[in-house]
Amino acid sequence: MKTINEIMAIAGGAWQLLRMRVVYVLILCVLVLIGSAYRYDVLSLGQHKALMVDVSLMLNTLAAILVAISVTFEISRELREGVASTLLSKPLGRTHYLIGKLVGISIAGIVITGLITIGFCVIFSSAFDDAGIGQTMLLGHLLIMASVIPMSALAVMFSVLVPESISAIVTVIVIWFAHSTPAIDKIKVLYGGILPDLNLFNLKAEAAYNIAGSISWTYLILALLWGIIYSVFATSLASLVFGYRDLK
Amino acid sequence: MKKSLVTHITVMIIAVALGSFLASYLIAQQKEISVNHDKLSQAPLGGFNKFASDVQWMLFINYAGGLDCVEKAEAQEIYKRLNDILANDPDLEIAYNIGGMMISNSDPVKSAEIFMRGANNPNLKNSWQIPFAAGFVLDRYVTDQDDPLRLKKAEEMFRLAASRAGDNAPYITSALLKTRAKRIAQKGKWSNIPVVNDEHALLCTLFDEWRKGGSPEDGNPQASDSLNILDIKARLLKAAQDAKASDPTNKSILDTIAKVMKVVSEDQHLCGNCLTPYAAGDKFCSQCGTVVVVYSVCPKCAAVMKGKFCASCGNTDKTK
Numbered sequence: 001m002k003t004i005n006e007i008m009a010i011a012g013g014a015w016q017l018l019r020m021r022v023v024y025v026l027i028l029c030v031l032v033l034i035g036s037a038y039r040y041d042v043l044s045l046g047q048h049k050a051l052m053v054d055v056s057l058m059l060n061t062l063a064a065i066l067v068a069i070s071v072t073f074e075i076s077r078e079l080r081e082g083v084a085s086t087l088l089s090k091p092l093g094r095t096h097y098l099i100g101k102l103v104g105i106s107i108a109g110i111v112i113t114g115l116i117t118i119g120f121c122v123i124f125s126s127a128f129d130d131a132g133i134g135q136t137m138l139l140g141h142l143l144i145m146a147s148v149i150p151m152s153a154l155a156v157m158f159s160v161l162v163p164e165s166i167s168a169i170v171t172v173i174v175i176w177f178a179h180s181t182p183a184i185d186k187i188k189v190l191y192g193g194i195l196p197d198l199n200l201f202n203l204k205a206e207a208a209y210n211i212a213g214s215i216s217w218t219y220l221i222l223a224l225l226w227g228i229i230y231s232v233f234a235t236s237l238a239s240l241v242f243g244y245r246d247l248k
Numbered sequence: 249m250k251k252s253l254v255t256h257i258t259v260m261i262i263a264v265a266l267g268s269f270l271a272s273y274l275i276a277q278q279k280e281i282s283v284n285h286d287k288l289s290q291a292p293l294g295g296f297n298k299f300a301s302d303v304q305w306m307l308f309i310n311y312a313g314g315l316d317c318v319e320k321a322e323a324q325e326i327y328k329r330l331n332d333i334l335a336n337d338p339d340l341e342i343a344y345n346i347g348g349m350m351i352s353n354s355d356p357v358k359s360a361e362i363f364m365r366g367a368n369n370p371n372l373k374n375s376w377q378i379p380f381a382a383g384f385v386l387d388r389y390v391t392d393q394d395d396p397l398r399l400k401k402a403e404e405m406f407r408l409a410a411s412r413a414g415d416n417a418p419y420i421t422s423a424l425l426k427t428r429a430k431r432i433a434q435k436g437k438w439s440n441i442p443v444v445n446d447e448h449a450l451l452c453t454l455f456d457e458w459r460k461g462g463s464p465e466d467g468n469p470q471a472s473d474s475l476n477i478l479d480i481k482a483r484l485l486k487a488a489q490d491a492k493a494s495d496p497t498n499k500s501i502l503d504t505i506a507k508v509m510k511v512v513s514e515d516q517h518l519c520g521n522c523l524t525p526y527a528a529g530d531k532f533c534s535q536c537g538t539v540v541v542v543y544s545v546c547p548k549c550a551a552v553m554k555g556k557f558c559a560s561c562g563n564t565d566k567t568k
Contacts, residue, residue: 043306045342051302058299179295192271193264200274202295206282209339211371214281219274226270233263240256 003096010100017070017108027112030059031119038127049128053137054208056120060113060144065175067109068151069168071101075156076164095239102149102156102235109148117141139215140207146224147201151175153231154196157238160245196230283370289335301337308333308343312350323355330362339371344378348385356389364401367408376412379405380420387427399431421477429453441504447494448501451487455508458484484512489523517543528552 017023037052044051077083120141121133158171178198192200200223206214279285293300308329315322330347333340344366352359363382366372383405390398406424413420432438433449443449458480477483488505495501509518516525519533519540526533528544529552545551546558557564 040306043309044302045309045346047302047305047340047342054298054302058296061295176294177292180292192275193266193268197271197275199295200271200278203278203281204295205284205298205337205339208298209371211339219277219281222270222274222277226267226274229263229267229270233260233267236256236259236263240253240260243252243256 006093006096007100007103010097011104011107014071014074014101014104015108017067017105018111023112026063027115027119030063030116031123033059034116034120035123035127049131050208052124052127053120053140053210054204056116056124057140057144057204057207060116060120060141061147061179063116064109064113064144064148064151065172067105067112068148068155068175069171071105071152071155072159072167072171074105075101075159076167080164094242095235098156098160098235098239098242102152102231105152105155106149106231109152110145113141113145113148117145134210134212136203136210136212136215137207139217139220140203142220143201143203143215143223146220146227147198149224150196150198150227150230150234153234154178157234160238160242192226192230193233196234200226284338287335287338289332293336297336301333301340304329304333304336305340305343308347312346318350318354320354323351323358326351327355327358327362334362334365338365338369341366341372341375341378344372345381348378348381352381352385352389356385357394360385360390360395360398360401364405367405374412376409376417376420379412380409380417380423383409383423383427387423387430399427399434402427403431425450425453425457428456438504439507441507442500444498444500445491445494447487447491448498448504451484451491451501451504451508454480454484454487455504455512458512481512484508485518485523485525492523517541 034052034056037048037055039048040051041048117138121138124131124133124137154174155167155171158174159167161167162170174196175198178196179202181197181199203215288297289300308326311329312326318326326347330343333343333347337343344362348359348362348366350359351362360382363378363385366375367379367382372378383402386395386398386402386405392398395401403424406420406427410417410420410424429446429449429452432452433443433446436443438449438452441452443452457477488508491501492505505523509523513525517528517540518525519536519538521538522533522536524533524535526540529542530540531542532538533540544553546553546561546563548563549558549561551558551560553559
């Protein structure tokens with residue numbers, strides 16, 4: 001119980017993100033962009049319905065990536081300013097610190113992507129009276145919400161493994177390529193184990209066309225489970241390296 | 249520290265093993281969900297293939313809107329753009345329909361290829377328009393020099409369209425029958441009878457289709473392949489009339505008509521000249537005026553027999 005309290009105390013720091021007004025302004029901008037897809041009916045020759053779903057999925061993914069990389073700045077800043085060493089001078093393990101950051105940013109990411117998903121559902125339902133929110137459409141968004149966990153784990157790992165100046169860039173590049181698995185699927189070494197496969201969370205085309213019965217709840221749960229397992233690996237590796245690091 | 253190192257490494261090994269196992273299972277599941285997964289572009293687009301395709305599609309519409317006509321050069325550009333769009337989103341049905349049709353005149357081979365790709369996409373299995381367009385382009389625009397198997401492919405495409413459209417599109421059935429007739433005409437032979445012309449070939453095709461009629465329960469194994477043409481008998485008669493009119497003295501045509509009518513119109517009385525059905529008691533064909541064999545008349549008073557006995561004189565015999 002004490003350990004959980006310690007982790008949640010660290011996680012609380014990461015939730016600062018949710019107290020920033022700019023985040024909600026950005027969510028509003030995202031929703032405006034999603035809604036604007038409705039006006040693309042002529043330019044897309046009637047494909048605006050699928051376009052709106054796809055734009056929402058794309059913006060939701062970008063929001064998830066941005067939230068995840070925000071933790072790289074936060075950990076780096078805390079290490080640079082000595083906040084981390086102050087925290088760690090208390091009876092708090094380095095692993096707890098990293099897990100706390102991961103849990104915090106994951107929850108913040110899930111809340112933000114969840115708000116975008118809810119906003120999308122409202123906009124889509126009001127824009128298209130004849131079409132309800134399909135299960136596949138919803139599961140597509142839930143998969144993106146679930147992808148926040150491994151993305152955050154990657155961000156936490158790189159904020160410890162690589163220098164501060166490049167940790168965010170490295171995180172973005174890795175997340176980008178982890179989503180582009182067809183391009184690197186020749187690398188078979190422990191794929192999904194050591195190398196992250198974020199493409200498992202990418203069924204955007206199926207969600208955009210709302211292909212009935214294509215994505216199941218079981219798939220979502222298993223993908224979420226994979227995300228958690230991968231996060232355990234990434235955090236363990238980060239913790240191992242972090243354990244040997246000299247702090248200010 | 250040593251204990252911590254062992255714990256970390258153990259946790260990592262277990263996580264990697266579990267993660268790899270679960271990922272391989274999920275990848276297999278994903279390939280089942282996303283049937284076109286392997287056909288997607290290999291470009292590192294960060295998982296935004298669908299969005300890239302949306303943008304390319306709108307740029308394509310913009311480009312197409314600026315064209316006055318589609319010549320060979322424009323067709324090449326359209327084909328290239330379509331390939332890019334479909335590599336990122338193989339399920340964009342409208343791209344097959346509009347793009348394929350745009351280049352059907354100037355580059356029918358590529359147009360047919362685009363349509364066939366769409367027709368064979370499992371996610372577009374409810375669309376009959378794409379296979380119909382594929383069959384249409386192969387039948388009308390592609391030449392035998394371009395593709396010697398074009399008619400076979402066109403027939404397959406029309407059949408696919410017919411199976412998807414159900415009973416709602418009789419013109420698909422007509423197109424399919426005409427393509428089959430062209431194939432028979434191309435072969436030049438049907439049931440050891442030389443095929444003389446298109447009308448003759450259509451008659452052969454319809455007779456083949458008639459033989460497939462019924463249901464598998466009736467003992468006809470070909471029935472499942474049947475197009476279930478409701479007015480097939482009337483069509484056969486019309487085809488026989490057209491075939492005879494095209495070359496009235498040709499032995500092959502006459503042999504085919506005899507073969508067809510023997511089975512199909514066994515219970516009907518047809519004019520020997522124009523194959524028009526005639527009624528009991530008629531002495532001449534109402535269509536061509538040819539003398540016909542009178543049937544069902546009383547040999548005693550020449551009245552038409554409506555039943556077992558003559559209604560005029562009570563005689564029981566009648567002409568056959």
